[in-house]
Every structure is written in C-alpha cells, then in structure tokens.
Amino acid sequence: MNTLIIDTPPTARRDESQAPSRRTPAEPKPATGSFQAVEPRIEITAPQGERYDEILTPEALAFLAELHDRFAGTRHDLLAARLKTRVHAANGRDPKFLPETAHIREDASWRVAGAGPGLEDRRVEITGPTDRKMAINALNSSAKVWLADQEDATSPTWRNVIEGQLSLFDALRGTLEYTSPEGKEYRLDRDIRETPTIVFRPRGWHLTEKHLRFHDRAGRALHASGSLVDFGLYLFHNAAKLIELGRGPYFYLPKLESHLEARLWNDIFVFAQERLGLPQGTVRATVLIETIQAAFEMDEILYELRDHCAGLNAGRWDYIFSIVKTFRSRGRRWVLPDRKQISMTVPFMRSYTELLVQTCHKRGAHAIGGMSAFIPNRRNPEVTERAFAQVASDKRREAGDGFDGTWVAHPDLIPTARAEFDAVLGERPNQVERLRDDVEVTAAQLLDIESAGGQVTEAGVRDNISIAIRYVESWLRGVGAAAIDDLMEDAATAEISRSQIWQWLNENTVTAEGTRIDQTSIVRLMAEAVAGLPRFEGDRFDDAISVFRSVALEPEFPTFLTVAAYARFL
Incomplete structure (x- = not known):
C-alpha cells in the first residue's frame, strides 16, 4: 500500500457575509503552480493504479486539502443538524415552510443565474456511471446532457472513484477509449464539442472517502469528504478545458436537506473559483430535490445558490426513500404501499413535482424531471414495448406539467422521451417562461402520505x-x-x-x-x-x-x- 504526503499552504478565510458577484466568464488562469508545500495535510492510503498519478497530483491534492481546511468543519456541523431534524420528526414535529425565510419566498424580484453555455436545452438527459464503457455510450448518445454520476449509480470503490475521474479527463480531451474483455472496441464517434453536455454528480455530504486521509490543523487524521474529493478533482483538472470547449464546470448536487447545505456548496464554489482563477459564476449547479426536508426549502435553496444555479431536479426515488426514512416510526398512517404502487400521479408526489416546477420557473431556473425505472430489453420485444409505453406516459406528463427536461437511463429510451418534450417545446429550448400560477401547494398536501392509497x-x-x-x-x-x-x-x-x-x-x-x-x-x-x-x-x-x-x-x-x-x- 502506498502512502503519499501532500502539503498545502494556509489560506485566509473569506468574508462569509459578502454575496458572490456576477461576472462574465472568461478564460481561467492556470490552476497549477500556485499550491506551495508548507505542512503535511493529505495521505493516500490505497494502492496507486495505472495513471492514478495524473489525477492525484500534488497540486490537485493540495487543492483538496484547502477545501477540507475551510469546509470540512461546516460539513460536520450540518450532518449533526440532520440528526437533530430526524429526532424532531420522529417525535412528531413535521417539516414546514420556514417562517424565518418567508421574506425570501415572498420577494418576487430575485432570479438565479440560469443555464450556462451548453445547458440551455436539457430536454433529455441520460444518466449513468463514469466507467469508460458507460461514459462512451452516454457521450455517443443523442441526449442533450449526460449526468456523469459518481453517486447513486456508482459503487464508490477506490478504482471507480479515480478511474471515473480519468474517464472524464480523457473524454474532454477526445482520447477516451475502451476495449472489452471480449475484444469489442469503444470510442467517441464525434468531436467532444458535439457530445452531450456533461453535468457531474459528486457524492452526497454523508459519504466519506476513506482512501484519502485529511490531517486537520489540530493534528487529527480524518477520512476525506466524498463530496469535496469528487468535486475538487473534477473542477481542478477540467474547468479550463470545459471553458475552452464552450461549456463549463457543471454539477448536480445530491441529497441536500436544507438551504444551509446549499449555502455551504455556494461558499465552496466561490472559494474554488477564486482559488483557481475562475470568474465567479463560472460554476453552475442543479440541485436534486430528493428529501422531504428540501421540498419545503426549494426557494431558499435556489436563493443561496442563485449566482451559480441552473435549476432543480425531481429526484423521485430518493424522495420516496426520504419519506419512509423520515416518518418510519410515526405510526400506520405513514406506511406506504408497495413501491410499484407509488406512482408520480399519487397526490403527495404530484404536489411535490408541481411545486418544484412553479418554484423553478418563478426564479428563471430549469425544472428537470425524474427517471422512470423501466428499461428496454433488446432480447425481449414485449418488455421493450412495455418500457417504451411507460416512459412515454411518464415523460408526456412531465412535459405537460411544465418540466424543461427529463432523465432516461438507457440510450434506446432517448427518442421516446424526446418525442414527448418535442411535442410541447417545439423549437424552444425550454419552457421556463411557463410560470404555473395555477399551482398552490400547501404543507398538508406535501405531507398527505395517506393519499397514496394502495396495499x-x-x-x-x-x-x-x-x-x-x-x-x-x-x-x-x-x-x-x-x-x-x-x-x-x-x-x-x-x-x-x-x-x-x-x-x-x-x-x-x-x-x-x-x-x-x-x-x-x-x-x-x-x-x-x-x-x-x-x-x-x-x-x-x-x-x-x-x-x-x-x-x-x-x-x-x-x-x-x-x-x-x-x-x-x-
């Protein structure tokens, strides 16, 4: 097992009271050469595979150490706050729209930054892990966006974490290739500028990276944050290249449970852009609303990220999990039926998605729909026909409700999903102008779990x-x-x-x-x-x-x- 010590300098703390400014993106300054060795900060405690040193460079790891120095403590505090929230929920205290942030919800004047270059049209996004084969298949697809997923679709083995970064590094430089054990060759079939725009999803705040050990200034050795590792490595190595390609460093932010967690991400964006010489606002984030707590703070989440925010996504499966987790011990009226019976048309799920679309469009943000779990089977026409029918129905509903795009998990489903959004959007890239003033969702409707019915x-x-x-x-x-x-x-x-x-x-x-x-x-x-x-x-x-x-x-x-x-x- 290899152990590598990386050094990083102390840095001055930013004034947290200052709001990030909006500036026109321009070419970033080189990231390398500005990270000087001062004291030991990071250890690699796992074997170094082929080309891992191209990702785990001294400069990149020093950047990760700075991120941890500044933000690991706040991350820890916010995870502790989650525990308090769960205790309150278990004791009968329901989530609610926060009275202390009512002024944010009621202020109609503010808007988010919106789509960055290459994100204006998101009508179909393909999701999937970042291994070389799946990355090539996603980038060769006809989707508008590839959600490069280092979270729920990736098992966080050390190999997957680092080789996923290598896949992205190579893809952006046009050198991504893969040969299967059977000898089948995979490579990009077009210029990277013509492939789907990449939006990278790092791991959630709750996950650690145990193969990187961070030494804090008190001398304690702690596991690194999976979120900061994934975000930091991708941004450090690829931000300049993405801007050169006419796009930008874009992120999906998973598992948020409060606007304070969104504020932490915004602080990280501000610091990271400053540290790497990127104009403020270069980073764009789409937040997954996949917890019941976040559903009550959508306006506030957009507000905290407003200078870096492109939109919200309806993360339906994690949202259902959050419902069960939050209310699991509250009695039988909170018991949900079979998973197959919890469709997107049951009242509490429909309230959640309609509120999301309304909130996004009110603030100039994209509303991105969720993923139907059905997938085709090329060896079974009956299964494939059923998958196409289910996906068409799901996407027809989303497009009709005002969503600007949606997810699929298989390239064969892209034409079906696109047809439903084309029918509503036509030549328009999105329907953000559709404000959904007809929607009025209450806390009681979001919490009406009994409305699911079923058995x-x-x-x-x-x-x-x-x-x-x-x-x-x-x-x-x-x-x-x-x-x-x-x-x-x-x-x-x-x-x-x-x-x-x-x-x-x-x-x-x-x-x-x-x-x-x-x-x-x-x-x-x-x-x-x-x-x-x-x-x-x-x-x-x-x-x-x-x-x-x-x-x-x-x-x-x-x-x-x-x-x-x-x-x-x-």
Whole structure:
C-alpha cells in the first residue's frame, strides 16, 4: 500500500457575509503552480493504479486539502443538524415552510443565474456511471446532457472513484477509449464539442472517502469528504478545458436537506473559483430535490445558490426513500404501499413535482424531471414495448406539467422521451417562461402520505427483499447501476426496498393476503429469494445478506445503507 504526503499552504478565510458577484466568464488562469508545500495535510492510503498519478497530483491534492481546511468543519456541523431534524420528526414535529425565510419566498424580484453555455436545452438527459464503457455510450448518445454520476449509480470503490475521474479527463480531451474483455472496441464517434453536455454528480455530504486521509490543523487524521474529493478533482483538472470547449464546470448536487447545505456548496464554489482563477459564476449547479426536508426549502435553496444555479431536479426515488426514512416510526398512517404502487400521479408526489416546477420557473431556473425505472430489453420485444409505453406516459406528463427536461437511463429510451418534450417545446429550448400560477401547494398536501392509497402485498415484500439483496451484491462488486427484472436499480431504489421492509416489520403490517410481516416471515422470504439466485465465482451474496440484515432487520435504522457497507466492505 502506498502512502503519499501532500502539503498545502494556509489560506485566509473569506468574508462569509459578502454575496458572490456576477461576472462574465472568461478564460481561467492556470490552476497549477500556485499550491506551495508548507505542512503535511493529505495521505493516500490505497494502492496507486495505472495513471492514478495524473489525477492525484500534488497540486490537485493540495487543492483538496484547502477545501477540507475551510469546509470540512461546516460539513460536520450540518450532518449533526440532520440528526437533530430526524429526532424532531420522529417525535412528531413535521417539516414546514420556514417562517424565518418567508421574506425570501415572498420577494418576487430575485432570479438565479440560469443555464450556462451548453445547458440551455436539457430536454433529455441520460444518466449513468463514469466507467469508460458507460461514459462512451452516454457521450455517443443523442441526449442533450449526460449526468456523469459518481453517486447513486456508482459503487464508490477506490478504482471507480479515480478511474471515473480519468474517464472524464480523457473524454474532454477526445482520447477516451475502451476495449472489452471480449475484444469489442469503444470510442467517441464525434468531436467532444458535439457530445452531450456533461453535468457531474459528486457524492452526497454523508459519504466519506476513506482512501484519502485529511490531517486537520489540530493534528487529527480524518477520512476525506466524498463530496469535496469528487468535486475538487473534477473542477481542478477540467474547468479550463470545459471553458475552452464552450461549456463549463457543471454539477448536480445530491441529497441536500436544507438551504444551509446549499449555502455551504455556494461558499465552496466561490472559494474554488477564486482559488483557481475562475470568474465567479463560472460554476453552475442543479440541485436534486430528493428529501422531504428540501421540498419545503426549494426557494431558499435556489436563493443561496442563485449566482451559480441552473435549476432543480425531481429526484423521485430518493424522495420516496426520504419519506419512509423520515416518518418510519410515526405510526400506520405513514406506511406506504408497495413501491410499484407509488406512482408520480399519487397526490403527495404530484404536489411535490408541481411545486418544484412553479418554484423553478418563478426564479428563471430549469425544472428537470425524474427517471422512470423501466428499461428496454433488446432480447425481449414485449418488455421493450412495455418500457417504451411507460416512459412515454411518464415523460408526456412531465412535459405537460411544465418540466424543461427529463432523465432516461438507457440510450434506446432517448427518442421516446424526446418525442414527448418535442411535442410541447417545439423549437424552444425550454419552457421556463411557463410560470404555473395555477399551482398552490400547501404543507398538508406535501405531507398527505395517506393519499397514496394502495396495499402492502406479499409480492411487494418479496420484490423488496430480492431487489435489495441483488442490488447490494452488485454494488459490493463495484457495479452501482444494475438492471434487475427489467428495471434500472441504483442505491436510491435499494434504499426504498430495505427501508420499506424495516417500516413494515416495525409497524406489524399485515399484507393484503392476511400475512403479518414479522422477523420469521422476512427470514423465510429471504431464504427463498436467495435460493432462487444463480451463484457464481466471486459473487457477494453472503455479504449482501449480511448488509441487508443490518439495515432492514435490526432495531436501529441506519440512515443510509451505503455508509456502513462502504466502511466495512469497500
């Protein structure tokens, strides 16, 4: 195992009271050559693979150390605040629109910066991990945007984290290639300027990078923040190249739970641009609204990021997970039915999306729709036909509701999604001018979980157990986006599956067939699910079962299944 010590200089703290200014983007100054060695700050505690030194340069790591010096403490404080919020929710205190920020919501005068170059038209965005093959497929697609996902669609192995950065580095320089074990060659089929605009999604605030150890000024050795590592490496190496290509460093920000977390990201953007010689406003961010807490603070989140904000996204799967997680111990009226029955048309989900569109357009921001989990199967025409029909219906609803774009998880779905948005947008790049003044969403509507209706069925219990175990097994092998039963599953859908099992178990839920869900029935169904799975050399099913037991069957509810699984297995 290699250990490398990187040095970084102390830096003066910015005046936090100053609002970021808006300046016209221009060519950045070189980032390298301005990071001087003073004292040990960062250790690499993992093996160095081929070309890792091109990403983990002394200058880049010194930049990461500065980010941690300035912002790791605030990150820690905000994670502690999340715990307090969850305790309040468990004790019966509902989320609400904040009275102390009412002036922000009521002030009609402010707007966000809006789309940067290459982000004006986002009608179809393809999402996926950053390994070389998937990156090439995404960039060769006809989507307008590629969400390069280092979060829910990526298992955060050390190899995936650094080689994902290498994929992006090479793609932006036109040198990205891949040869499969079977000898099939993949490469970009056009100039990088003609490929989908890249929007990079770093890991959420809750995740660490245990293979980089940060030494703070008190002498403590701490795991680095996954968010700061992913963001810092991508920005440091690629900002100048992206601007040269006529685009910019764009980010999707996941898992935010408050406007204070958005403020932290904005502070990071301001500092990073200043440190790397980038004009303020060069960075653009799209925030995923995928927690019930953030749904009540959408205006405030846009306001905090206003000089760097392009829009919001309706992260539907994590949003459902957040509902279950937040209200899991509040009684039976908070119990959701089978995941398949929680459609985007149930009242509480529709309220969430309509409020998002209205909030975005009121502030000049893009509203980006979520991802239908259905995917085609080229070997099964019936499955493919069903996927096309489901996706068309989903995207027709989003375009009709005012969304400016949407997500798909497979290149074959792009024409279907695009057709629905083309029908509404025509030649317009978006419909931000559509203000949705007809929408009025209350706190009660956002919290009307009972409106979902539906039932908990034995089939739903079986599906959740099977999906969670199979996905976690895939994730432990380093595959973060997995096609399971003709659906695209990622960490968010696995979280729904295991959290519903926990809630159903702890609420003594009875299925529609009359079976009480208890430890005995869950263990029996687990055994049946695993017995039907094909085993193979190198599989991680035993470890996946261990993870599932710890996150679904224990009295304590882990906030994220990925946190403990990462610390233990990756």
